[in-house]
Amino acid sequence: MREDGYLFLVDRKKDMIISGGFNIYSTEVETALYEHPAVQEACVVGVPxxxxxxxxxxxxxxxxxxxxxxxxxxxxxxxxxxxxxxxRSVEFVAALPHNRNGKLDRKAVREPYWAGADRRVH
Structure with missing residues (x-):
């Protein structure tokens, strides 16, 4: 936060899931998933x-x-x-999408779940 009261987000705000008024960060859940020996790659998103x-x-x-x-x-x-x-749910896939830089494309993972939704909570 700057002295004049402006607040700057330093991480991607869309990686935060708001469920029942609680803020849940995708990376925190992914870190727990990566501790399981069977998990090679994981992406956590908010779904309707x-x-x-x-x-x-x-x-x-x-x-x-x-x-x-x-x-x-x-x-x-x-x-x-x-x-x-x-x-609350887990989906198993053969591969996750990545962008040209090799980073996980979280937007591409999230989008199918929100397609056709009346509202988008992000």
Whole structure:
């Protein structure tokens, strides 16, 4: 915050999920997911939720030859995070999209879940 009262965001505000009035940072949930030995890559996004505004969703690529279930991964996160931060759903994919610089394209992961939604909570 500057002396004149202006506040500057120094991280991507869209990486924050607001669920039931709680602020949940995607990177915090992803850090917990990466602690699981079966997780190769993960992207956490907010998806529409009628009750809470947004719900935490993890999109995960597993390591070759590894398998983990949705509930097992959510329970694993619950031991490392506050319960309201754990993923409410997990989707397993073969690969996650990346931009030209090799960074995870979070917008491309998030967009299909919001397509056609009446409102967008970001």
């Amino acid at each position: 939720d009628e009750k809470w505004g947004e719900a935490v969703k993890a999109v995960v690529v597993t390591r070759p030859g590894q398998h983990v279930g949705e509930q097992e991964l959510a329970d694993f996160c619950a031991t490392r995070l506050d319960r309201f931060k754990k993923p």
